[in-house]
Amino acid sequence: MINKVKSAVEKYNMLEMNDSVTVGLSGGADSVALLYAMLELKSCYNLNIQAVHINHQLRGAESDRDEDFCRSLCKRLNIPFFCKKIDVAAHMKQYGTSCEESARILRYQAFDEYSDGGKIATAHTLSDNAETIIHNLARGTGLKGLTGIPPVRENIIRPLILAERDEVEAYLKDKSQDFVTDCTNLTDDYTRNKIRHHVIPQLKKINPSFFKTIASDISVLQLEESFIAQASDEAYKKCLVSENRLENLKGYHKAIRNRCIAAFLNNHGLRYSSDRIEAVDSILLHDGKINISQNVYIISEKGILFIEYVNEKIECSSFEMPLAIGKNSICGKKFCDVQIILNENCVKTQFINTNLANSALDYDKIIGVPVIRSRKPGDKI
Amino acid sequence: MINKVKSAVEKYNMLEMNDSVTVGLSGGADSVALLYAMLELKSCYNLNIQAVHINHQLRGAESDRDEDFCRSLCKRLNIPFFCKKIDVAAHMKQYGTSCEESARILRYQAFDEYSDGGKIATAHTLSDNAETIIHNLARGTGLKGLTGIPPVRENIIRPLILAERDEVEAYLKDKSQDFVTDCTNLTDDYTRNKIRHHVIPQLKKINPSFFKTIASDISVLQLEESFIAQASDEAYKKCLVSENRLENLKGYHKAIRNRCIAAFLNNHGLRYSSDRIEAVDSILLHDGKINISQNVYIISEKGILFIEYVNEKIECSSFEMPLAIGKNSICGKKFCDVQIILNENCVKTQFINTNLANSALDYDKIIGVPVIRSRKPGDKI
Structure with missing residues (x-):
């Protein structure tokens, strides 16, 4: 496993010399292995490592048991340890988000708080990534969704992203290090369980090297996604003559036009679906006007796309x-x-x-x- | 179903006025529905329709029953009918291909023969396409593999490519038209069965509109694939200064470099894997020499990539x-x-x-x- 961590760290430039790394430590196999892996890289990069445990307070005594486990582990490994108790239920109530979503938001807020601008390492594995990709495929996705969990996003790094769950457990067994039931099982919802327990085993029957294969698939797709993203970003910047106006987009490939239309709508806080993008692309080519939301129109005149906000309402209450x-x-x-x-x-x-x-x-x-x-x-x- | 056929025909420009269409008719639900669908479009495009049945001679009396079924159907519908008996076993023996592969090759040869340059319509459905995509994902794929079965390839068209298997059967039920067990079950091998009977049902549990979703996924991915293919074709043409020499490739995005390297190797009959492409890309950036096969080297000097064929062998039999x-x-x-x-x-x-x-x-x-x-x-x- 450690070689896959090293590969991921190199491939995605996850670490620099003297980095501070805050490890999100749930006490589950993945995060315990992540902590050990960071310790193995400590001397090479002269890392400053600390761990943060989030007590979700959702499973009573079990939550406290996990917290104690993490505290003892860090004490033994001589790692500064912090624990943050979060109130998932209160957040759900306040923002109307799901349990998983609230837990995720509060978790990353806490990591941010303790990392103080340094790196935050989370324990997502290749197995998680494969599940995410299949989930995205089932629920609808573009190319980006097929590249799965980003290995690096701002200051968040995922050093286990090339390692399989089985390899993680073997790594810990080899170190005679135990772990608790991973509290990331919070995300073990209905959908993920179906994929983990029913879909992936079938794909592994079809191809015993499925995880190796999908890691290679992801690599290729990440590259191609980065190329299209770069090409469409460049096109967008060239065509955006003012905040509200896209010129000369018509001459680009439809794939680029569609990404630019999505960005244009998104940057104006307007929702987009594939149908809506298709409709806007159609007026881009042939000119026309689309009512996007109550008083917002997107208009194309001579291939120039712009947004019009109309305040006027028809003043006749009933007819x-x-x-x-x-x-x-x-x-x-x-x-x-x-x-x-x-x-x-x-x-x-x-x-x-x-x-x-x-x-x-x-x-x-x-x-x-x-x-x-x-x-x-x-x-x- | 017929609306999805019309959508596919329009979206992919499958038909033109006065087209001749040779329908591959196995007698299974998909191909029988395809024949009916083509008849529904006949007057609109002034089509000239005929059917070809391939008797694979692999299932004895059942093969002959299927042939008889197709002949009677075409007689009743007043469609010119041709039957071709093919010897799959002999082809397998001669070329060392698998049963499915031999059957596929011979089938398309026969379609070609009867179509006489006109269109050939085959009965691949959205269900087949979803299975193919998952198969590709499991076995290793790039972006192209995730776009599945091409809706149009040269003169071959797949008008059912947006229709689900269930819709095909409902369409025939509505017409009180029966069908035989589809001989495309030849391709119902171990892998496809796993996907059809175990993977897809799980994905439909996760998203009841899975087929609608994947059709939309495919649409987006096809667009993006066509953009990258176009960009890398253009780059390849610009960089190929002679059959054997790529110049200035170094300045392109890695996604484009990799596609051009694959094309370069492929055009010289050299095998490529993701590892080999990575190795060639590495020497492209830093210069170097790679032994590609017994006496073939790929060399990069000052960012110019070329292939060298070496006839010299080390003349010492044993050391x-x-x-x-x-x-x-x-x-x-x-x-x-x-x-x-x-x-x-x-x-x-x-x-x-x-x-x-x-x-x-x-x-x-x-x-x-x-x-x-x-x-x-x-x-x-």
Whole structure:
């Protein structure tokens, strides 16, 4: 295992000489092994190592047992030890987040507090990473999601990211070092258990070297992701002529256009889905206007993309009128344009415009007279 | 299902007006549904449709039953029908390929023969595609492998590529059309069965819309793959100053360098693995020479990469001599340079050079006197 830690540290430039490293120590196998591994690298990098244990106070006496275990271990290894008690339930109540999410946020807040700008080492393994990737694939992902847990993110490092769970346990066995049930089992939710206990064993039957293989897959995908991210960042910077305006994006490859559109929406606090990106890309190419949220429009004119914030509202509280072919004036302020388009029972004419301001109805299925009216209680869209 | 077929046909420009389409018809649910779907699109594109059934002659009477089923179906639907009997066993014997591989090769040869340059439609579904992607992930893949089965490859089209297996069966049920056990079960090998029956059901438990999700994942990954493929093709063309020489590759992003190195090796009929690409990339950056196969070297001088074919062989059939520190002359023609390097128990000095001409041994573990000698029967590397 230690060689995989050394490989990861080198490959991702995790450590520099004289680094201070705060190890997140739960007392579970992974984090205990991480602490030992950091000790093995201590002299080489002249590291300053300390450990922080987070007592989640979620499992009563067991939580306190874990805390005691970590305290004793650090005392024996002569590592400065800190313990932070966090109130997950209170955080959940205040922010409406899930138990796992609250625990995660408070955990990293505590690590930040004790690390004082130094490195924070967490014990994510290759096994965790494989599970995350399969989780992302199942729940929907782009290329980035297939690169899994970032080995380094700001001052957080994951030195076990190339090591398998089995190797971690063998490493500790070799040192006759025991461990407690890992409190990261907090994240052992329904989904992760399914992947760990049902999906991964099947993939290991298909390929006994599955973990080695996926580590290599991840390596390649990380590279390609970093290339696309760099290319789209460059394109974005070139096209962003003002905070609110993207010019010349039209000439780029669709993959780059889509990443830039996502960044543009995201930077304006606007939600994006693959459908929305597709719709914006379509108006980028052909010009048009999309209502993004209540009073926000994204507009493309001559291939220039910009966002318009409209404060004006239609000032007529309630109306109802039959729809006629052609322009229907709504309270004299807006128009609804009605056309009948022939359906030739042909794919070519079945194209549904993804521009959100357009709707298509099947004329044959309309009974009675269609009306346009303001929203009433009970209406659903 | 038919809407997903129409979407796929549009999205991937599968059909043009007046196309001739040869449907690969096994008699299984997928291919029967494909035939019906093509008939539904016939008038829109003015298609000329025919069906080809491949009798693999592997399942005796059952093979003939399938052939009869397809013939009757086409007669009833008034579709020109052709049947080709193929000898999978003979092909396997001649080329040493697996049963599935031989069947696949012969099948596409037959489709080619009957299509006469027109389109060939095969019945791969989104379900097949999801299985393929998971298979690739388990067995090792780059970004391309995660885009799965290509919807269009030359004149081969896969109109069912966005439809799920369940939707295919529902479509046929709706038409009261029965089908035989799909002979594509030939590819239902050990691996695919594991994925179909054990992995996918778990992923569907995690995300009931798994197939919808993976279709969207694939769409994004296809885009990004096409962008990187385009960027690396362009780089390769720019850098390839002669068949045997890549110049200025050093200045590109590592993702592009690696794809170009793979293409360079591949275009010279040389095998590549991720380790080999890494080794070549390393000499590209720092200059050096790698023995690629028996008498082929890849060399980098001042960042210019070229391949050297060496005919010279060391003309001494058998030798054995103790290794000494410094230069050891081998038959007066080659040298083996031996150094002792201190291992400071430090990652920085544990770097193993991936240049294939270098080897490192642990001095503490060598018992007796190390010798260098020519290959003897029974030697393994």
